[in-house]
Amino acid sequence: MFLKLKKRNKKLFYGPYFFMGILAFSLVIGTVFSAWYFIKAAKNHNKDLAIADIFIEPVKAAEIYPEFVCGCCGRPLDPLNPCCGDMKKKVDYIDEQVKAGLSKDKIMMAAIKEFGINSLAKEETKEEIKKQLIASAPADAPKISFEQTSYDFGKISQAKGVVFASFNLKNEGGGDLIIDKLNTSCGCTSAAVVYKGLEGPAFTMPGHGQDNPKNWSVAIAPGDRAQLKVYYDPNAHGKQKE
Known part of the structure; x- marks a missing residue:
């Protein structure tokens, strides 16, 4: 920006460009301050706002x-x-x-x-x-509970193949319990949800040669019960010794 100076009655007088510059500068300062204030407020009152992430160190x-x-x-x-x-x-x-x-x-x-x-x-x-x-969590959030969380299969015959155990669960919350994914801790195990007599697809451990189902879910209503059916394949890792 170039400013023209004119002498008028031995006093310096700045032309129109000077006033435009002052106005523009004020607008920029105001905008920066407003943005700073908004971001500060966002960080204080809602840390989940994406704009607050600008100031978070990568x-x-x-x-x-x-x-x-x-x-x-x-x-x-x-x-x-x-x-x-x-x-x-x-x-x-x-x-x-x-x-x-x-x-x-x-x-x-x-x-x-x-x-x-x-x-x-x-x-x-x-x-x-x-x-x-x-x-x-909201007041009407779903809440899952199990009657038991472990099961001892005892000695298993590889010749007889896959065995399973069922774990009873209940939705004790106020909203639908939506299950859309299950993970197991070993490729030898898989699990499925049984609700109202219908068994869903089996899920296993990710990244072990088998893709888990996609675009599936089940909604268990408040107060309803279901079963988590867990399968164990003793032959998944070949012949085993005691």
């Missing part, structure tokens, strides 16, 4: 890997030496979220939603996340 994938473990061996994620397809899938997913520019908290929650809370490496983190989810 996270590195290496910070996230140790927070999760492989489902089959329990090792922390190692991008250089993935032990199986499950670990590689988790590493790739975290890498995608990092490239998207998300904050660490958002990446953690996205990975937990994708792979389940038991994929976390630390028990204290699991408990902390559970508390956060419970605190943020």
Whole structure:
């Protein structure tokens, strides 16, 4: 911007461009201040607003890997030496979220939603996340409960093949319990939901040579019961010795 100076009665007088410059400068300052104030308010009152992420320092994938473990061996994620397809899938997913520019908290929650809370490496983190989810859940949120959470098959004959056990569950919450994904911790196990006598598709451990069903879900109404049917294939890893 070039300003023309004119002398008028021995006083400096700035031409119209000067006033336009002052006006433009004021507008810019006002806009910057307004944007700063809005972003500050957004960070204070709604941390989930995307605009607040502008001021969040980019996270590195290496910070996230140790927070999760492989489902089959329990090792922390190692991008250089993935032990199986499950670990590689988790590493790739975290890498995608990092490239998207998300904050660490958002990446953690996205990975937990994708792979389940038991994929976390630390028990204290699991408990902390559970508390956060419970605190943020609406009053009519669904709530799943199981009558039992373990079963001993005893000695199993490989010659007889696949065996299964059913775990009764109930929706004790106020809204529909929607299940659209299941994960197991070994390629030798799979699981399906049975609701109102209908058995859904079987899910197994991701990344072990078998694709899990997509675009499937079941909605268990408040107060209703269902079963989680768990299958075990003793021949999945070949001949076994006692």
